[in-house]
Amino acid sequence: MPSIRFATLDRIDPATLYRIVRLRIDVFVYEQGIICEPELDGRDLEPTTTLFWSEQDGDVLATLRVLFDGPALHIGRVTTAKHARGHGLAARLLEAVFEAVFEEFAQPIEISAQAYLEKWYERFGFRRTGPDYLEAGIDHVPMRRAGP
Template structure:
């Protein structure tokens, strides 16, 4: 089946339930991130992406903070490797460009570094542990 990769930009108030469902499944249940670390004050001020499958079901999410930090990127396990993460990243990079931002920043789980490198992100600094998971800082300079 062909995936259309519909990605919509949404705000927290309008889509909190779908955003929370995906992040709870991926981060809290699957990756064992403590609940206290998953939810923060940045959700309400961020722009969120929701990726939908061909049936209109939300299968992925990511957020963009006003300062250009990208985070909370998650795709439900059964939908990984089908282009939903890439579709969200393209949308985020387009949004950064439309805001005339100089760069995008993120803390990548080390297992996801190659994914972000495909878009031109570069790792810098030392590896660190966040929520019990190894991460590295990455940045992307917009042209």
């Protein structure tokens, strides 16, 4: 079974970080064709940004990041390797975020979800907070999950 891990950038070994970034580029740039926004946007370098990932046998299968943006946390860069989809890895990462973050912070969590995933995120308590919008040429919807 894949393990779930999380850490700030300064606590991730370089090989794992490479695999996380490679997965994000494979999915967002090569698979989804997002070339109008840089994948490496500098937010991973912020000292409080926390990366979560699922790995098995040294292979990063899924990842997301949590940004600490003022009164709310923000989940982004949620992705799963094509060969690992359909096994609940992204769901396990979200649950790990809720467990880890809510133990320390009582803040709501926001996400800019790709619109086709709105119902999926609703399963985790996220609710739409505004109209659909385009981000990087893909339909998105703003969503929020209340704090505990």
